[in-house]
Amino acid sequence: MELYDTEEQTVEAIRDWWKENGKAVIVGAVLGLGGLLGWNYYQDSQTTKQENASTDYAQTMQVLxxxxxxxxxxxxxxxxxxxxTAYAVLASMQLAKVQVEAGELKKALTQLKWAQSHTDDQALKPVIAVRIARVESELKQYDNxxxxxxxxxxxxxEGRIDELRGDILLAKGDKSGAYSAYSQAQQAKDVSQTLQMKLDDLAK
Incomplete structure (x- = not known):
């Protein structure tokens, strides 16, 4: 970096630099400001969209x-x-629940599979998978x-999965497989209150 002997030299150097680079600085500043404003607009629009989806979701669930x-x-x-949006996935799950209660199992399975393919939420994924497995079992699609x-x-x-696996194997006619799955479920922390009854029934 050059050292300047006088203030006049410094001012002259700044003028020369500005002549060469001023336009680029202005363009960069405009683009930077435009990008910032554009990002803020995008964020605001996304927030508004989510808020609207939330409100509509509550109203839709009331309709359901x-x-x-x-x-x-x-x-x-x-x-x-x-x-x-995540609300569409939740709505799909709720619609599937209503369809199961109405005995419309194939429609419910379609809804649940749609929800499964449209979420990355790691908390929802196992919930949806378990519901899919239950519906598939009711449809006698045991292997699926x-x-x-x-x-x-x-x-x-782990416990809930093993217990449900036991239920499916039992429905399939595999009593020994069901007993093994129930026994494995006993080792998990998420044991249901009905698990021991299921084991006792199979042991008779």
Whole structure:
């Protein structure tokens, strides 16, 4: 870096530098400010979108509580309109629950698989997988249900997974496999209150 002997030399050097670089500085500043404003606009628009989706979700769930074909169609419309939000996944799960209660198992399975493929939430993934396995078992798709459970690797779900695996194997007619799965479930911390009863029934 050059050292200047007088203030006049310093001022002259600054003028020369500005002539050569001033335009680039201005352009850079404008682009930087534009980028900042653009990012803030994007953030604000995303926040507004999430808030609107949240409000609409609450209203949609109220509609779903009416439990009729029209309400299900409205929930599906909400899911389609908000498919890139977490609320759409939650709505899909709730719609699947209503469909299971109505005996519409194939529709419920479609909803759950959609929810599974549209979320990266590690807390939701095992919940959705377990529900899929239960519906597949009810549809007598036992091998599919067992394969679904095999892919659940979340910590803290070991007991529930093994117990459900036992339920599926029992429904499939594999009593020894079910007993083994129930016994393994006993070793986990998340043991259900009904597990011992299931083991006792099989031991008779």
């Amino acid at each position: 509580s009416e439990d009729n074909a029209k309400s299900q169609a409205q929930v599906q419309d909400y899911i389609d309109a908000n498919k890139d 249900a067992l394969a679904t459970l095999k892919n659940v690797k979340a910590k803290g779900w």
